[in-house]
Amino acid sequence: MTNNDAFVSLADVSKHFGSVVAVDHLSFTINSGEFFSLLGPSGCGKTTVLRMLGGFESPTTGEVYIDGVPMSEVPPHHRPTNMVFQNYAIFPHLNVRANIAYGLRYDKIEKAEVARRVEEALEMVKLPGFGKRRSNELSGGQRQRVALARALIKRPKVLLLDEPLGALDKKLREEMQLELRALQESVGITFIFVTHDQEEALTLSSRIAVMARGKALQVASPKDLYNHPVSVEVADFIGQMNFVKAQVMDVRNGEALLDTAGLGKITTSASSDFVRKGAAIIVAIRPEKLLLSAERGSDGRASVQGTIKTSTYLGDRNHIYVSVDGCEKPLAVATPEAQASGEKPLDRESTVWLSWADNALILLPHD
Ligand SMILES: Nc1ncnc2c1ncn2[C@@H]1O[C@H](COP(=O)(O)OP(=O)(O)O)[C@@H](O)[C@H]1O
Numbered sequence: 193m194t195n196n197d198a199f200v201s202l203a204d205v206s207k208h209f210g211s212v213v214a215v216d217h218l219s220f221t222i223n224s225g226e227f228f229s230l231l232g233p234s235g236c237g238k239t240t241v242l243r244m245l246g247g248f249e250s251p252t253t254g255e256v257y258i259d260g261v262p263m264s265e266v267p268p269h270h271r272p273t274n275m276v277f278q279n280y281a282i283f284p285h286l287n288v289r290a291n292i293a294y295g296l297r298y299d300k301i302e303k304a305e306v307a308r309r310v311e312e313a314l315e316m317v318k319l320p321g322f323g324k325r326r327s328n329e330l331s332g333g334q335r336q337r338v339a340l341a342r343a344l345i346k347r348p349k350v351l352l353l354d355e356p357l358g359a360l361d362k363k364l365r366e367e368m369q370l371e372l373r374a375l376q377e378s379v380g381i382t383f384i385f386v387t388h389d390q391e392e393a394l395t396l397s398s399r400i401a402v403m404a405r406g407k408a409l410q411v412a413s414p415k416d417l418y419n420h421p422v423s424v425e426v427a428d429f430i431g432q433m434n435f436v437k438a439q440v441m442d443v444r445n446g447e448a449l450l451d452t453a454g455l456g457k458i459t460t461s462a463s464s465d466f467v468r469k470g471a472a473i474i475v476a477i478r479p480e481k482l483l484l485s486a487e488r489g490s491d492g493r494a495s496v497q498g499t500i501k502t503s504t505y506l507g508d509r510n511h512i513y514v515s516v517d518g519c520e521k522p523l524a525v526a527t528p529e530a531q532a533s534g535e536k537p538l539d540r541e542s543t544v545w546l547s548w549a550d551n552a553l554i555l556l557p558h559d
């Protein structure tokens with residue numbers, strides 16, 4: 193392995209189920225103590241990756257390493273991993289204590305030590321005193337904490353979490369997100385977390401692998417994914433983005449002259465290889481990077497005229513959709529509530545100006 197800090201690594205791992213390619217030549221490394229997320233739509237192979245890490249599936253080709261050791265010959269209960277499943281998977285006929293102790297069933301540990309560790313695990317997931325409750329006496333969130341405690345009691349080095357909060361309602365899910373994060377920081381275990389919810393992944397993770405069709409499209413920190421997506425597909429999946437087609441007219445001294453469909457001719461700094469003279473590319477810009485005003489600005493920023501089509505009220509901000517000649521779709525503009533409801537109401541069909549800073553533009557290869 194090349195990365196010395198790598199604690200978990202997938203080396204060119206594929207998994208086929210008959211003719212279905214669930215995981216397709218996947219390689220990435222995860223450092224010890226990371227909160228690493230696999231993010232992608234349903235069916236993109238997230239669960240299959242976790243199951244291969246946990247030892248419940250074997251790769252068709254490639255190898256999984258944990259702590260430098262190839263895992264192909266290591267059965268699940270001898271791996272330094274433990275898994276929290278999507279469905280709570282706690283036993284209804286056992287009480288909380290017995291459910292958590294079940295995590296230690298393969299280990300020869302004295303009763304008193306088991307009891308001590310159950311209490312410790314209950315503390316960790318903030319359920320002290322719940323040991324005698326039965327599963328039907330618990331809320332969804334509490335059941336999920338029990339499942340977490342059962343996985344943690346093994347003291348795994350790597351905790352695998354498969355959409356553990358997926359079944360919870362939004363408010364509870366957000367609460368549990370904060371707790372999971374705090375828990376991960378306090379125990380220092382490497383978390384590998386699966387979700388299809390981009391907001392959840394951005395909130396929790398130190399790094400995220402954005403997946404599609406069994407492949408990793410990009411592996412980066414939440415900030416980098418948001419500000420420097422490598423493709424239209426990633427940019428579209430992470431937050432909201434406006435896309436405008438463009439033709440590269442010229443590239444000189446790190447500056448590209450672009451002829452865009454709707455934003456006019458613009459000059460912007462460009463260092464990527466795909467920005468070559470004559471290439472068709474995509475210019476992306478986040479809704480919050482577009483500034484909307486009734487008059488044309490005089491600050492010399494690039495700007496374009498448009499017409500307000502619709503506006504969506506989101507409480508703390510508005511999304512206003514502005515149609516611009518030449519643009520395929522109306523551009524989404526995020527404005528703070530105050531500005532949107534300001535002295536001069538912005539009516540439908542009114543003419544407005546959109547402006548942006550040069551560094552707000554993200555250049556992407558045409559798919
Ligand atoms: N045991 C299996 N047998 C056949 N196909 C499977 C099996 N497990 C997963 N798949 C297929 O592999 C692909 C990836 O599945 P999965 O890893 O569960 O995706 P995700 O967790 O991202 O929703 C899907 O097309 C799924 O139908």
Ligand SMILES: [Mg+2]
Nearest residue numbers: 235238239240
């Ligand atoms: Mg899944």
